[in-house]
Amino acid sequence: MRAYAIAIYLFLYAPIALIVLFSFNSGLSASDFRGFSIAWYGKVAGNRFVLEAVTHSLIVAAASATLATLFGTMAALALQRVTGWLRAVFDGLTYVAIMVPGIVIGIATLIALVTAFDIVNDLLLAIWPADDPGAVPQLALGYGSIIAAHTLFSLALVIVLVRARIAGMDRSLVEAATDLYATPWGTFRQVTLPLILPAVVAGFLLSFTFSFDDFVIAFFVAGSKTTLPIYVFASIRRGVTPEINAIGTVVLLVSLLLLFSAQILLRRGAKPTRAT
Amino acid sequence: MAAAMTQQAPEPRAEAAGIDVRFRGVSKRFGAVAAVDDVSFEIPRGSFHSFLGPSGCGKTTSLRLIAGFEQPSEGEVEIAGVPMVGVPAYRRPVNMVFQHYALFPHLDVFANIAFGLKQLRPRPSAAEIGRRVGEALELVRLPGMGSRRAWELSGGQQQRVALARALINRPTVLLLDEPLAALDRKLRRDMQMELQNLQREVGITFVLVTHDQEEALSMSDTIGIMRDGRIEQFGSPSELYDAPVNRYVADFVGESNFFAGAVAAADADGATIRTAQGLEIAAPYSPRGRKLAVGSAGVIAVRPEIVALWDPAESGQALADYRFRGRVRNRIYLGDQTEFSVAVPELGEILVRAPKGSAAGAAGFAAGTEIALGWRRERALALADG
Numbered sequence: 001m002r003a004y005a006i007a008i009y010l011f012l013y014a015p016i017a018l019i020v021l022f023s024f025n026s027g028l029s030a031s032d033f034r035g036f037s038i039a040w041y042g043k044v045a046g047n048r049f050v051l052e053a054v055t056h057s058l059i060v061a062a063a064s065a066t067l068a069t070l071f072g073t074m075a076a077l078a079l080q081r082v083t084g085w086l087r088a089v090f091d092g093l094t095y096v097a098i099m100v101p102g103i104v105i106g107i108a109t110l111i112a113l114v115t116a117f118d119i120v121n122d123l124l125l126a127i128w129p130a131d132d133p134g135a136v137p138q139l140a141l142g143y144g145s146i147i148a149a150h151t152l153f154s155l156a157l158v159i160v161l162v163r164a165r166i167a168g169m170d171r172s173l174v175e176a177a178t179d180l181y182a183t184p185w186g187t188f189r190q191v192t193l194p195l196i197l198p199a200v201v202a203g204f205l206l207s208f209t210f211s212f213d214d215f216v217i218a219f220f221v222a223g224s225k226t227t228l229p230i231y232v233f234a235s236i237r238r239g240v241t242p243e244i245n246a247i248g249t250v251v252l253l254v255s256l257l258l259l260f261s262a263q264i265l266l267r268r269g270a271k272p273t274r275a276t
Numbered sequence: 277m278a279a280a281m282t283q284q285a286p287e288p289r290a291e292a293a294g295i296d297v298r299f300r301g302v303s304k305r306f307g308a309v310a311a312v313d314d315v316s317f318e319i320p321r322g323s324f325h326s327f328l329g330p331s332g333c334g335k336t337t338s339l340r341l342i343a344g345f346e347q348p349s350e351g352e353v354e355i356a357g358v359p360m361v362g363v364p365a366y367r368r369p370v371n372m373v374f375q376h377y378a379l380f381p382h383l384d385v386f387a388n389i390a391f392g393l394k395q396l397r398p399r400p401s402a403a404e405i406g407r408r409v410g411e412a413l414e415l416v417r418l419p420g421m422g423s424r425r426a427w428e429l430s431g432g433q434q435q436r437v438a439l440a441r442a443l444i445n446r447p448t449v450l451l452l453d454e455p456l457a458a459l460d461r462k463l464r465r466d467m468q469m470e471l472q473n474l475q476r477e478v479g480i481t482f483v484l485v486t487h488d489q490e491e492a493l494s495m496s497d498t499i500g501i502m503r504d505g506r507i508e509q510f511g512s513p514s515e516l517y518d519a520p521v522n523r524y525v526a527d528f529v530g531e532s533n534f535f536a537g538a539v540a541a542a543d544a545d546g547a548t549i550r551t552a553q554g555l556e557i558a559a560p561y562s563p564r565g566r567k568l569a570v571g572s573a574g575v576i577a578v579r580p581e582i583v584a585l586w587d588p589a590e591s592g593q594a595l596a597d598y599r600f601r602g603r604v605r606n607r608i609y610l611g612d613q614t615e616f617s618v619a620v621p622e623l624g625e626i627l628v629r630a631p632k633g634s635a636a637g638a639a640g641f642a643a644g645t646e647i648a649l650g651w652r653r654e655r656a657l658a659l660a661d662g
Contacts, residue, residue, distance in 0.1 A: 183395075
C-alpha cells in the first residue's frame with residue numbers, strides 16, 4: 001500500500017521536480033544534466049518574446065481577476081437574497097460553469113465572439129462616415145476576448161468562494177449594524193465587506209493564477225496576443241530547452257505562492273466570525 | 277442620535293406622552309402563519325417590560341417589530357408616540373442586545389461600542405467618542421478593556437460589551453433578546469440584578485424577551501405572557517401570579533397543581549369543578565379571570581405554597597377545607613423551603629412547598645411517610661381550562 005502511494009506521488013511530482021532541476025542545467029539539453037547554472041534564467045529575462053508574452057499574461061490575469069472578483073462578489077451578495085427554486089437554478093449554473101471543460105469555454109467563446117464581431121463589424125462598415133474602408137475601426141480577437149473568457153470562468157470561482165464565506169457569517173451581525181444606525185451602504189462597508197474580504201482576496205488570487213496559467217481557453221480566443229502558456233506551447237514544437245524549464249519553474253513558483261496565500265487567507269478568514 | 281431622529285420623524289402624538297412603545301392591532305404574517313396576531317399594548321416610559329412565552333409564541337417577532345427588522349402586516353407600531361410606518365431599523369431610536377451578542381468579530385471592544393456613535397451625522401469628535409466609550413465601559417464595569425477582541429472575552433464580558441454598545445447611544449428603548457440564555461446559572465443571577473440596577477440608573481425603557489419565567493418575574497415591572505402570537509395577559513408579576521386569566525398563565529408563571537374537569541356549579545364569585553374521578557372542588561374566580569359557564573371546561577389551580585401538610589393523626593380542620601391523605605413520594609430540601617411530592621389517590625401527584633419555619637418544613641416528613649394534606653377553598657383559583 002505504501003509502495004503504491006510512493007509510486008503515485010513519484011509519478012505526479014517527478015516530472016515537475018525534473019523541470020525545476022533541469023532549469024538549472026548548464027548544458028543545452030533538457031535531458032542530460034551537465035552542472036548547475038542559472039544562465040537559462042538570464043536568457044529568459046533577456047528574451048524579448050518571453051517578456052512580451054509575460055506582459056500580455058499579466059495584463060490579462062490582472063484584468064480578468066479584477067473583473068471576476070468585482071462581479072463575482074456582487075453576484076454572491078445578491079444571490080444570498082434569492083431563495084427557493086431560483087436559487088437552486090443559479091447554484092446549479094455556477095457549479096456547471098466551473099465544471100465545463102476549458103476547451104468548451106474556449107470554443108464557445110470563440111464562436112460567440114466571432115459571430116458578434118462579424119455583425120458589429122459589418123454594421124460599423126455600413127455606418128462609418130469615412131470613405132476609406134481601412135480607417136473604419138474593427139473589432140478583433142485580442143485582450144478583450146481573452147479577458148472576457150477568463151472572467152467568465154473565474155466569476156463562478158469567486159461566487160462559490162464568497163458564497164461559502166457569507167453562508168458562514170452570522171446574519172445577526174448585519175442586523176446589529178443596522179440596529180446601530182448604519183445605513184445599508186454603511187453596513188456593507190463597515191461590516192459585510194471586512195468579514196468577506198479574505199474570501200474576496202482569495203478569489204482574486206485564484207482567478208489570477210487560473211488566468212496566468214491557462215492555455216486551453218487562451219489558445220482559442222487569444223488572436224494575435226501571445227500569452228505565456230501559448231508562447232511555451234509554441235516553443236516546445238522547436239524542442240524542450242532548459243529555457244522552457246526556467247519559464248516553467250518561475251510560473252510554478254508564482255502560482256504556488258498565490259495559491260498558498262489564498263489558502264492562508266481562506267483559513268484565517270474562517271476564524272473570527274465564530275466569535276461566540 | 278436623538279437629533280438625527282427628530283429631523284425626519286413627525287411630531288409625537290400628544291396623547292402618547294409617557295408611552296414608549298405602543299402596538300395597535302399589530303399582526304405579522306409569514307406566509308399563512310401569523311407570528312404576531314392582532315396584538316395591542318402599551319409600555320410606559322422608563323419601565324422594565326418582558327415578553328414571556330415558549331419558543332414560537334411571537335415574542336421575538338414582537339421585539340423585531342419594535343427594532344424595525346420586520347414590518348407589521350397590519351396595525352401600527354409607535355415608539356415614543358411616533359408612528360414607525362416605513363421607518364427603517366437604522367433610523368429608529370432603539371438599540372438591541374442580541375441573543376448571541378452579535379459583536380463584530382473584526383473590531384475590538386472599543387470600536388464595537390463606538391460603532392453607533394460613528395454612524396451619527398454630524399459625527400462626534402474622536403475625543404467625544406473616546407470619552408463616551410470610556411463612560412460606557414465604566415457603566416458595565418469593564419474599564420480598560422477597550423483594546424480586547426470580542427472573542428477574547430468570557431460570555432459574561434461579551435454580554436456587557438453588547439449592553440454598552442447599545443446603551444452608549446442613549447436609545448429611547450433598549451431591546452434585549454434572551455440576553456442571559458447563554459450564561460451559566462450563577463452569572464445569570466448576577467446579570468439579572470445588574471440589568472435591573474442598570475435600568476434604574478439610566479432610566480431607559482427596557483423590553484426583554486425570555487422563555488425563563490423566573491427571569492421575567494424577578495426583573496420586570498410588567499410582563500406580557502404570549503401564546504400563538506397573542507398576548508394572553510399583560511400585567512405586573514404579582515398580578516400574573518395572583519390573578520392569572522387562565523390555566524395557561526397560571527401554569528407559565530410559577531407552578532400550580534391543576535384539577536381539571538367540567539364546571540358543575542358556578543355563581544358570581546366562583547365555581548365548582550367535577551373532576552374525572554367524580555370529585556367536586558370549589559374555588560373563587562381569579563380576580564382577572566372570566567366567569568365560567570356550567571358545563572364548560574374549568575380547572576382549579578392550587579399553588580404549592582398554599583397546600584398544608586400535617587400528621588394524619590390530627591384533624592387538620594383548622595388548616596384546610598379540602599383534606600386528603602397521601603404518601604410522600606419525594607422530599608427536596610431547598611434551603612429556605614422544602615418541596616414535597618405527595619401521591620394522593622383521588623388527585624394524583626401533588627406538589628407542596630413548605631417554608632423553613634412552617635410546621636411541615638420543620639417536621640420534614642420523609643419519603644414514604646403517610647400524611648394528610650389540604651388547602652383552604654378561598655386560596656385556590658377557579659380558571660378557564662385553556
